[in-house]
Amino acid sequence: MIRAVVFDVGECLVDETREYGTWADWLGVPRHTFVAQFGAVVAQGRDYRETFQVFRPGFDLDEQRAARAAAGQPEWFGEGDLYPDVRPALAGLRAAGLWLGIAGNQTVRAGRILRGLFEDDVDLIGTSDDWGAGKPEAGFFRRVAEATPFEVGETLYVGDRLDNDIRPAAAAGMLTALVRRGPWGWIQQHDPAAAAATFRIDSLGELPVRIAEFNAAAR
Template sequence: MKKIKWLFFDLGHTLVNEDVSQRKRIENAVSYLNSVSVSVTYEQFYHEVQNASRNFKSPFITAFSKFSHDDVFIPYPAEFEVLYDDTVPVLSALKNKYDLAVIANQFAGTDKRLKNFGIYDDFKFVLASSDVGVSKPNPVIFKTALEKAGCYAYEAFMIGDRIDNDIAPAKSLGINTVWIRQGYGGLQSPEKFGCIPDFIVNSLNELLDIL
């Protein structure tokens, strides 16, 4: 492997554990659907979320549309997000060897979220889709990251939980990839999508065996 200089990280289900937030959003969706006489259980809704994830579709939106076409927005309760237990120690170890950055599909306010988590200063820059005007998997956001980093694709790694949004577009540009099997993205099949990551890990801590 050629010398690696930069590590690009996704946020949700990579550095940030969204399990509780997503569970509560499903609970709120089920409560709403029941209130408008749609008979659905948490288990049924979650089953559709899993199916959507396996088929590279938007998990929550796809699942909701299976039960209702109401034009209603069920907010995502971000206040329940937490860092994975190994996020801080792994970032602390890696920032001594590489330059770190974030590439994420996020609304405005990503910097503030990272500051609240206490990890903002670990990164040289944070590139959110709201900053660039395009979202992953659009390769423009990855090209912009390479330009900001001032490095070649082969000098960087993309680390993320989704084959479709993180791994495939990064590999198409020649960026090295690590698929972290956490969250809904962990249900995806690289073979089904036709894109095999360079490395596969089940937790952030396993990155230290690779990098």
């Protein structure tokens, strides 16, 4: 049975469209040009950070994050950047008695933002910077498992990426839900590996019913 649900952050809970645009602005390139190159990099199975190298060779993402913050333009997201199904889904899952967590590849700063947005809604908020381990490393998912008060096979990890979310979470022994949205969600949807996800969904709003049905069948 599923007793815990843990969510990825970017393109699962948070729509990163605006943030991609601010990076294009920082680089001084048209937003549609940046997004087109970003999609090409993702479609080729490369690290998304290679996108920045196209426009500025030698680009260091950590250094530029610090430079943006120093210039008064830090990376940021807020309530308006959440996908509209997030709050109803969390409420529905909480009402069903499920333990909830958020864990993703995020900075310490992003972790503080997440706690401001979700501290009263979930039981765990963890980031790669907090833990010193990032997806798809096995160490990241071990930290998730250690922080969850149930067996690893009773945890559902929800994400938009096969490479960073679904495959490594499954390798750690978790059940998985692949949400089709964001660059990876759409580009990777026809990959045969997508069929291995426990659930394939188009909205987080599907989760309360899908989990209830899964648990009823498991009884």
